[in-house]
Each structure stands twice: as structure tokens, then as C-alpha cells.
Amino acid sequence: MAQIHPTAIVDAAAQLHESVSVGPYSIIGPHVVVGAGSTIGPHCVIEGHTTIGRDNRIFQFCSLGAVPQDKKYAGEPTELRIGDGNTIREFCTFNLGVVGAGGLTQVGHRNWVMAYVHVAHDCRIGDDNVIANAVQFAGHVEVGNATLIGGITGVHQFVRIGDFAMVGFQTRLSQDLPPFMVAAGNPAEAQSAHLExxxxxxxxxxxxxxxxxxxxxxxxxxxxxxxxxxxxxxxxxxxxxxxxxxxxxxxxxxxxxxxxxx
The missing domain is CATH 1.20.1180 (Udp N-acetylglucosamine O-acyltransferase; Domain 2)
Structure with missing residues (x-):
């Protein structure tokens, strides 16, 4: 059996690998699947049709799989999928998708997601990204692989960020940022190639x-x-x-x- 704290509430229909641990006062809904080696801290809420892969570390006070902040959503069984090896720090909010937009919010593998990050409906985030504190992704944002996104950055809906791109601290990004490029500012301006x-x-x-x-x-x-x-x-x-x-x-x-x- 999974290691579930006595104060946690885990629906009997949830599918948790036997090696999963769930901290005090966390709540896990009936349509949640959590893979081997993942840990869920205290006071987390994981709901909706949410699938979480292997070896993820989810810190306290996260909300994963809540309904999207979109007035078109009418309770459809849309999804949130999170891959393997991610670190998701405190107070992160990842929402389900919306039917008309594909119905899937997706986070890949080995991402380092710092506190207070919001991933809105139908975002697609790739692998090996570093996303600093309080980054806010609006709906339909696409992030490639191996990007660095500075803290308190806001990303407009439908914006794409290419592989190896870098976004500076406190940037307002309302247009696509090509791969390998560095942008910063409010509004964002391209500054250099990202070489590191x-x-x-x-x-x-x-x-x-x-x-x-x-x-x-x-x-x-x-x-x-x-x-x-x-x-x-x-x-x-x-x-x-x-x-x-x-x-x-x-x-x-x-x-x-x-x-x-x-």
C-alpha cells in the first residue's frame, strides 16, 4: 500500500503506486493516477483527471488538476498530465484543459518548477526547464525544452517559448520567443543569444x-x-x-x- 498519512483523504478509486507517499491533510480525488516513487507533501489537493508519472516531488500547498479558469468550461473530463522526475515547489497551481482547446494541460519530464507558478489550461511544457518563482503562464502557452524562465514573469496566452530560450526576471512576454534567444523587459525585448x-x-x-x-x-x-x-x-x-x-x-x-x- 502507498504510504498515506492518517490525516490525508485519498479516494478509494485513486491509483497510487505502492511506493508513493502522501503527506498530512492532502486530498486526492478519484480520477488521479500517481506513478512509482513520487512524493506528495502536506496540504496538497490533487483532483480531476490528473496523471502524475514517476519520481516527482510535489511540495506542500500545491493545487493540481483543478478546473480551468475559463468560463467555457462546463465540467467535461479534461486532463492534466505530468511526466517523470519533476520538482514542483510550494503553492503551484496547474489546471485541467478545456475541451475546445484540446482538453489537455501537459508538463513533461525533469522540470524544476519553483514556488507560486501557475500553469493555466491547455499549456504544453516540455522537458528540463527551470521555471522560477511566481511565473504565470496564461492558457495555451507552449514551452520547449531546456529553457530558463526568470521569476515574476508573465506569459500571454498562446505565446510559444523555443528550446534553450531564456527569459529574464520580471518580463512581460506577449510574443513568441525563438529558440536560443534571451529576452527581458516589460514589454520583452530580445537581448542576445543564450549560450550557457x-x-x-x-x-x-x-x-x-x-x-x-x-x-x-x-x-x-x-x-x-x-x-x-x-x-x-x-x-x-x-x-x-x-x-x-x-x-x-x-x-x-x-x-x-x-x-x-x-
Whole structure:
């Protein structure tokens, strides 16, 4: 049996792996599934159709799987899915999805989510992200992998943040932030290429230099976005491994609906 504190209330229909622990006064609803090795601290509420993977550490006072803050929601069985190996600190709120928007809020693997973070309905958050205190994601936000998002940042609905992007402290992000780019301010402005994350992942000096060149093309040469795409394409085949970064950037730009941070 899972290790459940006597004061916790766990619905008999909830599916908790035998290695899960649940702290005092937490409440877990009937449609919740929690995988092996996950720990749930005291005073947490986990409800709705919520699936939590393996080896997650959920700290006290979190609310996961509550109904979305959307007037269109009418009680449908939408979902929240959380992957493996995440750290979710105090007072985080992750909501269910809304039917008309896909009905799924999703958080990937190995994310480090600090206190007071809000993940609204139908957000998609990838893997290996560091999300600092009091970051607020509006509905439908998409976050890639290995991003760094500074504290007290607000992200507008439908905004996308690309892989390896970095958002500075107290930023208002209302347009898409391309991969490998750093943005900060209110409103956000692009500042530089983000090199430290890729460097830690083993990117070569030549590949890091190409990331800097990508930033110059997008933000320092005064080009239109169409002209910048042409110059980015011209970099193909010049750096070992660099074409993958170019493809990621070009795909992201092609899919931009709200425009990009400039």
C-alpha cells in the first residue's frame, strides 16, 4: 500500500503506486493516477483527471488538476498530465484543459518548477526547464525544452517559448520567443543569444558561434523576417551539427502566430 498519512483523504478509486507517499491533510480525488516513487507533501489537493508519472516531488500547498479558469468550461473530463522526475515547489497551481482547446494541460519530464507558478489550461511544457518563482503562464502557452524562465514573469496566452530560450526576471512576454534567444523587459525585448545552456549540453565553439550569428541575423541587421530567413538558410552546411539548430529556428519562425519578440 502507498504510504498515506492518517490525516490525508485519498479516494478509494485513486491509483497510487505502492511506493508513493502522501503527506498530512492532502486530498486526492478519484480520477488521479500517481506513478512509482513520487512524493506528495502536506496540504496538497490533487483532483480531476490528473496523471502524475514517476519520481516527482510535489511540495506542500500545491493545487493540481483543478478546473480551468475559463468560463467555457462546463465540467467535461479534461486532463492534466505530468511526466517523470519533476520538482514542483510550494503553492503551484496547474489546471485541467478545456475541451475546445484540446482538453489537455501537459508538463513533461525533469522540470524544476519553483514556488507560486501557475500553469493555466491547455499549456504544453516540455522537458528540463527551470521555471522560477511566481511565473504565470496564461492558457495555451507552449514551452520547449531546456529553457530558463526568470521569476515574476508573465506569459500571454498562446505565446510559444523555443528550446534553450531564456527569459529574464520580471518580463512581460506577449510574443513568441525563438529558440536560443534571451529576452527581458516589460514589454520583452530580445537581448542576445543564450549560450550557457547549449554549452553545458556539449555544443562546440563553432556551433555556439553560429547561434550568435543567428541572433545577429534576426536582431542586429535590421532585416525583415523574410530576409532573415534567407540569410539563415545560407548558413546550412557550414557547422557540424548546426543544421539541426537552423531547422529548429526556421520551423519555429514558420509557426509563429503572434509574431516574435523583436
Amino acid at each position: 545552456g547549449p554549452r553545458r549540453r556539449g555544443y562546440s565553439p563553432e556551433r555556439l558561434a553560429q547561434l550568435k550569428q543567428m541572433h545577429r541575423i534576426l536582431y542586429r541587421k535590421g532585416l525583415t523576417l523574410d530576409a532573415a530567413r534567407v540569410e539563415l538558410l545560407a548558413l546550412r552546411g557550414t557547422v557540424d551539427g548546426g543544421d539541426a539548430d537552423l531547422d529548429m529556428m526556421l520551423t519555429f519562425l514558420d509557426q509563429a502566430q503572434r509574431g516574435i519578440v523583436r
